[in-house]
Amino acid sequence: MAARLNEPIVAVSPRPEAHVAVRSARKSYGDVEAIREVSLALAEGEFLSVLGPSGCGKSTLLMMIAGLVEASGGDIAVAGTPVRGPRREIGMVFQSPVLLPWRTVLDNVLLPIEMLKLSRRVYEPRARELLAMAKIDDFASRLPRELSGGMRQRAAICRALIHDPSLLLMDEPFSALDAITRDEMGLELLRIWQLYRKSVLFVTHSIREAAFLSDRVLVMGRRPATIVAETKIALPRPRRIDMMESEGFNAHVRELRRAIEASHAG
Amino acid sequence: MPADIAAAQAAARQPAAPRRRRLGDAAWPLGIGLGSLLLWEALCRGLGVRPILLPPPSAILFAMVSRYSLLFDNLWPSLYMTVLAFLLSVAGGIFFAILITYSKIVRKGFYPIIVVSQVIPKISIAPLFIVWFGTGATSSLLLAFLISFFPMTINAAIGFQTVDEEVVKMARSFTGSRWQIFCKIRLPNAMPHLFGGMKISITLAIIGVIVSEFVASQRGIGYLIKLSGGLLDTPLMMAAITELSLAGLVLYGLIAWAERLVIYWQPASHVEAAGGG
Numbered sequence: 402m403a404a405r406l407n408e409p410i411v412a413v414s415p416r417p418e419a420h421v422a423v424r425s426a427r428k429s430y431g432d433v434e435a436i437r438e439v440s441l442a443l444a445e446g447e448f449l450s451v452l453g454p455s456g457c458g459k460s461t462l463l464m465m466i467a468g469l470v471e472a473s474g475g476d477i478a479v480a481g482t483p484v485r486g487p488r489r490e491i492g493m494v495f496q497s498p499v500l501l502p503w504r505t506v507l508d509n510v511l512l513p514i515e516m517l518k519l520s521r522r523v524y525e526p527r528a529r530e531l532l533a534m535a536k537i538d539d540f541a542s543r544l545p546r547e548l549s550g551g552m553r554q555r556a557a558i559c560r561a562l563i564h565d566p567s568l569l570l571m572d573e574p575f576s577a578l579d580a581i582t583r584d585e586m587g588l589e590l591l592r593i594w595q596l597y598r599k600s601v602l603f604v605t606h607s608i609r610e611a612a613f614l615s616d617r618v619l620v621m622g623r624r625p626a627t628i629v630a631e632t633k634i635a636l637p638r639p640r641r642i643d644m645m646e647s648e649g650f651n652a653h654v655r656e657l658r659r660a661i662e663a664s665h666a667g
Numbered sequence: 668m669p670a671d672i673a674a675a676q677a678a679a680r681q682p683a684a685p686r687r688r689r690l691g692d693a694a695w696p697l698g699i700g701l702g703s704l705l706l707w708e709a710l711c712r713g714l715g716v717r718p719i720l721l722p723p724p725s726a727i728l729f730a731m732v733s734r735y736s737l738l739f740d741n742l743w744p745s746l747y748m749t750v751l752a753f754l755l756s757v758a759g760g761i762f763f764a765i766l767i768t769y770s771k772i773v774r775k776g777f778y779p780i781i782v783v784s785q786v787i788p789k790i791s792i793a794p795l796f797i798v799w800f801g802t803g804a805t806s807s808l809l810l811a812f813l814i815s816f817f818p819m820t821i822n823a824a825i826g827f828q829t830v831d832e833e834v835v836k837m838a839r840s841f842t843g844s845r846w847q848i849f850c851k852i853r854l855p856n857a858m859p860h861l862f863g864g865m866k867i868s869i870t871l872a873i874i875g876v877i878v879s880e881f882v883a884s885q886r887g888i889g890y891l892i893k894l895s896g897g898l899l900d901t902p903l904m905m906a907a908i909t910e911l912s913l914a915g916l917v918l919y920g921l922i923a924w925a926e927r928l929v930i931y932w933q934p935a936s937h938v939e940a941a942g943g944g
Contacts, residue, residue: 469836487841489842495833496833502932512851516842516844516851546932564841
């Protein structure tokens with residue numbers, strides 16, 4: 402276990418056969434331009450963050466990749482096939498846990514299995530395993546209201562992983578949590594990511610969070626809503642919380658902050 | 668173990684103990700109610716009020732016991748009609764609410780007409796129904812249904828539509844179909860509203876049946892109330908009213924009890940708040 406966790410995960414730079422390929426995607430609602438033009442590539446197994454101020458369209462970008470929002474133009478492909486709607490190989494985590502209050506934690510985690518018409522019986526052991534991995538297996542038969550905010554978001558992450566998707570899309574998943582829980586959840590997420598080796602596209606407005614978690618960070622500006630900067634995070638894996646005090650980390654944070662400020666000034 | 672998990676485990680271990688408080692809550696209205704009855708009894712006896720004007724509670728109780736079979740023979744048909752009208756309006760209301768939720772034509776075309784039609788005091792239609800359908804069960808049933816259908820529909824429609832957009836988005840992201848989203852999300856989500864609608868609907872169904880029995884009927888508790896009024900048998904009349912109220916209370920209580928069972932995920936206080944609407 403420990404050896405596996407310490408094994409470094411190399412940040413792969415995007416290749417033509419990227420897991421997610423977005424080419425000149427645009428989105429406008431009537432006259433309102435939500436996304437000017439965005440291109441990005443997410444490599445297999447990569448942890449990529451899209452960092453930007455609220456209202457910059459980064460969530461819309463994520464929804465387009467998830468097939469929940471239709472792009473106004475451009476191409477979006479996941480695993481080589483164009484996105485037409487929600488699909489099986491994607492697991493999503495939202496800003497709030499959106500657990501169903503009448504379902505136990507276990508039944509909430511199994512919801513995607515029901516939606517996909519897969520066998521509950523086959524997937525229940527996996528659900529319990531995921532809950533154990535997220536350290537909330539004691540709460541499997543509890544209702545969501547009996548859980549704390551952080552635990553609910555853990556359950557939501559388990560739900561996103563239950564059908565073994567290859568791609569995890571996360572829309573500011575920790576922004577509703579307090580700062581301490583947030584750091585803790587970031588570490589948890591990295592642990593899970595290294596265990597299951599998913600590709601992750603992580604949307605956030607927290608500079609420190611993006612720098613701490615990612616292999617690569619894309620900065621999205623507000624006007625125009627497009628990618629304005631790209632940074633590779635040169636911190637070793639696995640990340641430890643004390644790395645947040647290192648000079649290398651702070652240099653990345655400064656760089657990202659400057660990129661955001663520059664996009665505001667423009 | 669992270670701090671938040673430890674805290675939640677500690678909180679979960681605490682037993683829920685609202686039982687004693689609920690008993691305490693009931694003691695107040697019970698005490699005051701009983702006191703009022705005693706005062707009523709005392710005033711009637713002390714001032715020598717004639718039972719035709721205002722019978723004392725003991726006389727009402729006596730009438731309830733001694734004319735038990737007359738009262739119950741007339742209660743059953745009324746109850747039967749009430750429950751039938753209630754079930755029809757629940758089924759019809761839910762069905763119509765689904766149409767409102769999913770069909771643009773119904774939502775934009777029919778729904779406003781139904782809302783506006785609610786300004787008609789439905790009781791005033793009772794004589795018209797008698798002209799159309801005679802003095803039988805059909806008129807009773809239709810009037811009761813007409814009165815109780817609308818609040819059920821409105822509540823159900825609101826219930827189906829007040830779903831958090833994020834929840835629907837979540838379900839869609841896991842490839843949930845419209846039917847799956849209805850069954851697994853909209854329907855359970857609407858339960859508090861459905862029960863709120865049912866509670867209003869059952870009380871209105873009783874009113875509908877009683878009014879139609881006032882207007883024209885040869886049996887039923889409404890008929891008995893009107894008849895005993897004509898005979899100046901006030902104790903019988905008030906016994907019938909009491910019996911009707913108790914029956915209404917039982918029906919309402921059954922729904923409230925079912926609500927507690929079905930909506931297990933909400934604390935009791937939430938359920939009561941939702942029922943008020």
